[in-house]
Amino acid sequence: MQKSQRLIELMMVINMKKNVTVSELAEEFGMSPRTITRDLRDLSELGFPIYSVQGRGGGYRLLRDRMLPPIGFLESEAIAIFLACQSLQYFGSLPFEESSNSALRKFYHYLPADVKEQIGRLKDKVVIWNPRRSMPSEDLGTLLKAVMTRSVVTIRYRSSEQGDSCRDIQPIGLYASNGYWYCPAYCFLRKTYRLFRADRIESAALNPAVPFREDVDRRTVFDWEASEKEQMEQTTFVVRLTPRGVVKLEPNGRFEGQVQRLADGSGEIRMSIPVNDLSFYCDMIWEIGEDATIVEPEQAVTGMKEKIERMRSLYA
Known part of the structure; x- marks a missing residue:
């Protein structure tokens, strides 16, 4: 040889x-x-x-990450990869930002000239808007690595209600919504599951000293709080939507499968939610403005009326 x-x-x-x-x-x-x-x-x-x-x-x-063997892509697959990367460009932070940019440069370098030209024509022609929210990509990367390597993370977290705190968490996953990154995780301090907004994490480091929990690892971003919610006091949340309100609210993952379209294009939401989450859901409906009307519970209706009066007083 x-x-x-x-x-x-x-x-x-x-x-x-x-x-x-x-x-x-x-x-x-x-x-x-x-x-x-x-x-x-x-x-x-x-x-x-x-x-x-x-x-x-x-x-x-x-010394660093292992190198993968060469992979052959069809032209259509190459274009799909670039469109996928394009969809992330308006995120202020990504958990793999530096690596994705490096991989894309390598990938683009070896494409045939005609495919490069086709992809180049897509610049500023296909855009997927997303609110830009900035946070340290290193901390996002640590959370992602914890999920991949089955690790616990020690974080310093800034809460609007409880101030700064240091706690150990076992991340279940990451998801993005409205420009923000969220990390559902098991909190060893509170001994229950919590949802952490990633931009409020001031520091994050893997902590091998804390034992990894297999039961936590079996959960996903889709069911991480299912059993806990079932044990919480529930209330029926009903909202009427104009046709434009239906269009505005349907992309919201919190209401996936809950918007019932009516014959005239309007819609209605009727769902059971934890009482403790009521203000959170009301805030999302508030963003829809006049295209959404909360019907019940009465507590939510009263809260919206009070918010309207506070807004009115600002312009009195």
Whole structure:
């Protein structure tokens, strides 16, 4: 086997494994340990990110992320990837911002000239608007890494009601809504599930000292609070919508499947929600303005009337 071919195969083997020893590589390639050691040194000098680990259980490991093998894409798939990235450009922060930009540059570099031209024509032609909210992308990245590596995170959290606090959480996932990133997680301090708004997290660091909980890991961003909500006091939330109100509210994930369209294009929402979440839902309806009217519960109707009076007084 030629040395160049052997070096390429060495890179692929190291990519596939978390760590590897010289003796393992020598046996696999049928080479002497001295030759394999020399090859590993040559790879390092060429910029392949490996480092040696001394002592028992040592060997060679990748210094950074493992490299994936080449993947062939159809032209339509390449365009789809760029459109997917385009849809994220108006987020103020992403949990993988630096890596996504780097990957996109590499990907674009090797495209045929005619495909580059087609994709270039999409710039400023296809835009997916999203409110821009900024926060440290490093903290978002830490939350995402915790989900992928099954880890607990220690955060410093800024709450509008309780001020700053330091707590350990086990993130269930991440989702974005109206430009904000949210992290449903199990809070070890409160011993229950909480929803954290990511821009209020002032610092985040993985904490291997806190045991990972398998029962928490089985939850998703779709069902993380289902059992807790069932135990809360419920109320029936009813809202009437104009046709324009239906269009405004249907994209809101909180009301997915809850908007009933009527024959004239208007709509109605009738759903059961926890009493503690009532003000949260009322705030979302307030944003729809005159195209939505809360019918019940009476507590919500009274709250909206009081809010209207406070607004009226500002313009008196």
